[in-house]
Amino acid sequence: MEQSIKSLFPDFTSTELINEIDEVASLRDFEPGDVLIDVGGYIKSVPLMVSGLVKIIKEDEEGNELLMYYMAPGQTCTVSLTCCMSQRRSEIKAIVEEPSKMLMIPIQYMDEWMIKYRDWKNFVMNNYRSRFEELFQTIDCIAFHKLDERLVTYLKTKSTAKGTNVLQATHQDIAYDLNSSREVISRLLKQLEKEGRIKLGRNKIDVSTL
């Protein structure tokens, strides 16, 4: 246990911190479709990702979604950190995409750990930085690039996040993530296939040649 925490979260250097995590955290399993946190919700525990994949989306009043970024093993939910520190409600929704395990840490430890453990603070800050970078990239993509380029970026991001070249998704799923329509995605995918950049199949997209 101790070893796996160390290798997953290299930022944790002090044994006191690791021991305390070991003590107060509970390991929980999540299934695809589970909602970690919804818009407007408060949070009671901060998750440390051990395995799996979670997607973070922004949702507007009409229920239109937009993929923000993925949360992968070794990371934490930045939003839940801000939420618990300032007692604010969540602006986003987190949906489990692949069976996942996470260490749940009750939020009452957060304030204390920030002061007590330098390495915890580092971890949180590093996490912030990488999340911000990802977000900037996403914003850049939305603001300055056409949908076809966004789609390519999306496919690349998704395949690295999932660690596979064959993505399991319907055109509709992708359309939701990019806040577009299914027909448009179908046509763009078809185009990419014609260009020989991907291979299409029902419910799957082979991205290995992208």
Place this chain on the structure above:
DNA sequence: ACATTAATTGTGT
């Protein structure tokens, strides 16, 4: 193995 049906994908307007 075949028919039925639901889900996914393709296309024209």
Place this chain on the structure above:
DNA sequence: ACACAATTAATGT
């Protein structure tokens, strides 16, 4: 964006 056609996978008989 909508309507509909075509194709594919899943399921029952």
